[in-house]
Amino acid sequence: MDNPLMLMIPGPTPVPQQVLLASAQPPISHRSPEFRNLMADLTADLKWLHQTQNDVLILASSGTGAMEAGILNFLSPGDRVLVGCNGKFGDRWANLCDQFGLATERMTAPWGKALDPEAFRLHLQAQPNPPIKAVIITHSETSTGVLNDLETISHHIKAHSSALIIVDAVTSLGVCPVPMDEWRLDVVISASQKGYRMPPGLGFVAVSPFAWQAHATARFPRFYFDLGKYRIDAAANTTPFTPPVNLFFALQASLAMMKAEGLTRLFAHQQGLMQATRAALRALDLPLWVSDDAIASPAVTAIAPAQIDPELLRSHLRDQYGVVIAAGQDHMRGKLIRIGHLGYMCDRNILTTIAALEATLSDLGYPFQPGIGSQAAARCFAQPS
Numbered sequence: 001m002d003n004p005l006m007l008m009i010p011g012p013t014p015v016p017q018q019v020l021l022a023s024a025q026p027p028i029s030h031r032s033p034e035f036r037n038l039m040a041d042l043t044a045d046l047k048w049l050h051q052t053q054n055d056v057l058i059l060a061s062s063g064t065g066a067m068e069a070g071i072l073n074f075l076s077p078g079d080r081v082l083v084g085c086n087g088k089f090g091d092r093w094a095n096l097c098d099q100f101g102l103a104t105e106r107m108t109a110p111w112g113k114a115l116d117p118e119a120f121r122l123h124l125q126a127q128p129n130p131p132i133k134a135v136i137i138t139h140s141e142t143s144t145g146v147l148n149d150l151e152t153i154s155h156h157i158k159a160h161s162s163a164l165i166i167v168d169a170v171t172s173l174g175v176c177p178v179p180m181d182e183w184r185l186d187v188v189i190s191a192s193q194k195g196y197r198m199p200p201g202l203g204f205v206a207v208s209p210f211a212w213q214a215h216a217t218a219r220f221p222r223f224y225f226d227l228g229k230y231r232i233d234a235a236a237n238t239t240p241f242t243p244p245v246n247l248f249f250a251l252q253a254s255l256a257m258m259k260a261e262g263l264t265r266l267f268a269h270q271q272g273l274m275q276a277t278r279a280a281l282r283a284l285d286l287p288l289w290v291s292d293d294a295i296a297s298p299a300v301t302a303i304a305p306a307q308i309d310p311e312l313l314r315s316h317l318r319d320q321y322g323v324v325i326a327a328g329q330d331h332m333r334g335k336l337i338r339i340g341h342l343g344y345m346c347d348r349n350i351l352t353t354i355a356a357l358e359a360t361l362s363d364l365g366y367p368f369q370p371g372i373g374s375q376a377a378a379r380c381f382a383q384p385s
């Protein structure tokens with residue numbers, strides 16, 4: 001039987017059939033009235049998702065391309081930047097800044113722990129000169145399953161500096177609130193293959209008026225990723241270069257589905273998937289790497305199994321039961337496994353994953369009470385939301 005693998009990784013995520021079918025249309029001219037209507041719709045709906053009045057621009061790139069655009073449009077060589085590093089993606093930002101010749105300072109926390117908002121306040125107060133040009137934060141750190149306290153960090157940054165706040169919301173946008181205007185975020189980066197419930201291929205950069213001021217004086221060379229071009233063209237419901245129009249169709253369909261659900265229900269649903277996953281893993285006595293629920297990412301949950309080889313568990317789960325989960329990254333490879341639960345998923349995805357995980361544990365001789373994980377997850381789903 002042709003049974004596709006079930007993706008339970010933190011992106012790419014499953015894509016609804018409506019979204020896949022929307023992309024399976026003949027491409028249209030990107031210089032046509034139909035395309036302008038499409039762009040107008042997308043722009044309005046992206047603002048809704050970002051809870052903002054700001055520009056939200058669409059790039060043909062992965063999330064990392066959008067991150068790069070977030071650096072080269074607003075900063076200049078030698079600028080002081082402060083980067084929150086508590087996992088692979090925070091480290092990626094710091095490396096990117098180093099590559100661009102920025103004066104990069106790292107605010108670190110151990111992998112699996114959250115960035116300390118207070119440490120940002122102290123750092124900004126203790127070393128005000130020359131002014132830090134941007135503070136860069138990964139909201140949901142996908143490598144560890146930590147959700148950083150972006151709201152409080154942002155509050156401190158705005159209270160104690162004139163820095164831009166650049167945010168990687170790649171696995172938080174569409175998964176939990178990222179109210180750009182309320183939290184005074186200046187640049188928000190995301191990518192289609194995560195909370196958007198879409199295939200990979202689009203990057204998004206939302207830009208505040210304060211960031212546009214920085215754009216006017218920023219001195220890195222830029223061409224394809226010059227967001228100024230995208231801004232001017234988006235205002236006329238067009239794009240500077242040939243866009244992947246079929247992905248734009250998909251985006252229209254996925255945003256329409258999300259709007260029909262509403263942000264409150266969408267976020268509550270994602271939270272419920274996380275809670276059920278965590279309850280099941282706890283019941284199975286598989287150590288949650290982020291044990292504190294208050295900082296758990298609603299996108300991904302990592303476990304650090306002590307009695308069982310994580311890579312053996314992962315390959316058995318995939319090969320025997322068709323469920324794909326993610327490995328640890330960088331130095332945590334072989335030590336962690338990560339279950340993605342963001343995007344287009346429902347109770348069934350979690351219950352199936354936990355049942356397949358139990359079957360795997362049983363096959364590998366791990367001692368546990370059969371059914372206990374599934375029961376814990378099912379109990380969570382049975383609670384009224």
Ligand SMILES: Cc1ncc(COP(=O)(O)O)c(C=O)c1O
Pocket residue numbers: 010011062063064065089138140141142143168170171191
């Ligand atoms: C938090 C975070 N930032 C950035 C990226 C990079 O995105 P991409 O792989 O689309 O370049 C990812 C990808 O998983 C991510 O999870």
